[in-house]
Amino acid sequence: MTDACQRYLEDPEGHAGHLAVCEKCRAMEEILGSRVHAQPIRVDALPLAPWEQAAYRAWPVVIGGMLAVLAVAFAICRAAGISPLTAIVAGMSAAQMRAYVTSAADALRGASLAWQIVFGAAFVVINAVLVVLLRRAPRGIDA
Amino acid sequence: MRKAILIALILAAVAVTASVAAPLGTGTFHDAASMLTRTAVKVSLLFVWLVAAIVVTLASGREVRYSSIEVRSAPLHTFALGLVAVTSYVLTAILFSYLIPYFVGLPLLAVLALFALLTKIYGLIAVFHAVGTLAAGIRSREQLAARRWLRGDLAMVLIGVLLLGAVRLIPIAGTVVWGIASIFGVGTALTTKFGRREPWFLTWRTVEAG
Numbered sequence: 001m002t003d004a005c006q007r008y009l010e011d012p013e014g015h016a017g018h019l020a021v022c023e024k025c026r027a028m029e030e031i032l033g034s035r036v037h038a039q040p041i042r043v044d045a046l047p048l049a050p051w052e053q054a055a056y057r058a059w060p061v062v063i064g065g066m067l068a069v070l071a072v073a074f075a076i077c078r079a080a081g082i083s084p085l086t087a088i089v090a091g092m093s094a095a096q097m098r099a100y101v102t103s104a105a106d107a108l109r110g111a112s113l114a115w116q117i118v119f120g121a122a123f124v125v126i127n128a129v130l131v132v133l134l135r136r137a138p139r140g141i142d143a
Numbered sequence: 144m145r146k147a148i149l150i151a152l153i154l155a156a157v158a159v160t161a162s163v164a165a166p167l168g169t170g171t172f173h174d175a176a177s178m179l180t181r182t183a184v185k186v187s188l189l190f191v192w193l194v195a196a197i198v199v200t201l202a203s204g205r206e207v208r209y210s211s212i213e214v215r216s217a218p219l220h221t222f223a224l225g226l227v228a229v230t231s232y233v234l235t236a237i238l239f240s241y242l243i244p245y246f247v248g249l250p251l252l253a254v255l256a257l258f259a260l261l262t263k264i265y266g267l268i269a270v271f272h273a274v275g276t277l278a279a280g281i282r283s284r285e286q287l288a289a290r291r292w293l294r295g296d297l298a299m300v301l302i303g304v305l306l307l308g309a310v311r312l313i314p315i316a317g318t319v320v321w322g323i324a325s326i327f328g329v330g331t332a333l334t335t336k337f338g339r340r341e342p343w344f345l346t347w348r349t350v351e352a353g
Contacts, residue, residue: 044284053287054208056295062197065301069193069308073186080176080183087180087187094256101233105240123234130231133224134343138209138335139217 149278182312189308196268196300204296206338210269210331211276211299217334218327225266225330232259265337266328271303274324278302 005025008018012029019026077084108119200207214221235255242248276299281287287294293302307324311317336343 048281048284048287050208050212051205053281053294054296055204056297057201058292058295058298058301061292061298062301065305066190066193066197069186069190069305073183073190076179076183076186080179082180082183084183084187084190087184088191091184091188092191101236101240104237105243108237108241119234119237123238126227126231126234130224130227131344133220133227134333136220136334137342138213138340139220 178314185311186308189304189311192267192271192308193301193304195264196271196304197297199265199268200272200296200300203338206335207265207269207272207300208296209338209340210266210335211272213335214270214273214327214331215277221327221330221334222323223330224334225326225328228262228329228333229326262329262332263325266330266332267325268300268328269331269338270324270328271300271307272296273303273327274306275299275301275303278306 001024002022004015004018005022008015008022008025019029073084073087077087080087108116111119232255236252239248239252239255242251279293279302280299281290281294292298307321311321313320333343
């Protein structure tokens with residue numbers, strides 16, 4: 001490699017004329033140039049990300065859907081002869097669940113010591129499994 | 144193909160609902176009235192779910208989306224965690240009820256009930272988003288450009304509420320599907336820590352001198 005070649009490698013644009021006289025550098029330039037294919041990024045070809053357009057608020061769809069459900073609820077409540085508010089209060093009542101839990105607690109209080117130990121062991125095991133499962137990081141957007 | 148499957152599912156749901164609601168030759172007037180009242184309760188609650196879903200999505204859409212993605216990318220883990228969490232809630236509720244005579248049980252039970260309720264509401268809204276996205280989500284940029292209204296988190300949540308709400312009206316299968324959706328919901332709410340994607344527990348690491 002000559003000094004001219006060295007100067008060309010250090011500043012190719014400043015010594016572009018060197019390529020015309022040096023066969024080695026011309027060959028090297030051809031090899032390097034043929035491997036580089038600069039392509040513009042085509043955004044349209046990229047896959048759609050979950051957050052694209054996710055913040056868009058489709059109010060006509062939302063209001064239309066709500067009004068439709070409200071109309072159907074009113075119509076069915078009227079046919080059943082109850083007010084929608086009564087239906088909602090009846091649907092939200094947790095009395096059945098409360099009764100189950102209370103009766104289970106009463107049964108536990110009246111159970112033998114062995115059954116109480118079994119319950120305690122089941123409680124510890126289930127919560128230990130829960131903690132193990134909670135330690136795993138979510139996959140979500142990394143999947 | 145997808146449309147054909149969807150239509151077949153809707154027809155099957157209609158047939159099942161009709162056969163359970165009005166069994167041939169055995170239904171009485173009282174049964175029909177009871178069925179109508181149950182349907183009225185379910186549809187009224189559906190409206191409440193719709194309002195709650197819209198409010199939560201408007202307040203924290205990104206978190207709901209993250210939890211919805213978790214349901215779709217790791218369904219098995221989400222379901223397993225939800226199942227274990229629901230069992231844990233029940234056992235803990237029984238234990239706290241057992242402790243009611245000792246005064247500490249009641250406040251603990253109230254806190255547990257509040258946490259369980261929050262988990263279920265938030266998680267089910269994430270499941271609504273997941274169902275809506277699976278049914279009507281945008282899959283290409285051409286679809287995105289072509290759609291005028293049916294896009295965004297709010298629309299996906301709305302579609303999910305309407306679909307799951309319609310399935311819930313089917314007498315026996317609806318209750319089962321809603322229960323499974325609730326388990327998925329509790330699972331995804333806990334896995335993603337309500338969409339915040341933070342760890343529940345800090346890990347202990349010793350400092351190493353370089």
